[in-house]
Amino acid sequence: MEVPDTPENTESCICGGCPTYIVGDKLLYCSVGKSDLELEQKGCICTDCALWPEYDLSKEYYCTEGKAE
Ligand code: SF4
Ligand code: SF4
Structure with missing residues (x-):
């Protein structure tokens, strides 16, 4: 299911606590798509x-594989 890009959903995203995450990168990859950074899973x-x-x-890994469809 597609995830709406809303402030509420961004607030709910826990990517910031993930070992794959690079501090300062965007959030809500499942909605907005992959990171522009080279992330190591x-x-x-x-x-x-x-x-x-x-x-x-x-x-999983929406940050490297792309958004949810
Ligand atoms: S990318 Fe993962 S952690 Fe971030 S909002 Fe989507 S499902 Fe949650
Ligand atoms: S989408 Fe990427 S940063 Fe977010 S929880 Fe999954 S691996 Fe971590």
Whole structure:
């Protein structure tokens, strides 16, 4: 399911606490798409995010693989 790019959803995104995340990068990759940075996959915590069940998400690593469809 597509995730709306809203301030509320950005607030809910927990990417900032993920080992793959680079401080200062954007958030809400499941909505806005991949990072522009070269990220090294070090684990993904999307399944712990409130938006994961809310939008019936099924994948991880939206920061490197692209947004949810
Ligand atoms: S599912 Fe992942 S990318 Fe999407 S808001 Fe949650 S932590 Fe961020
Ligand atoms: S999409 Fe997943 S791997 Fe990427 S920063 Fe967010 S929680 Fe971490």
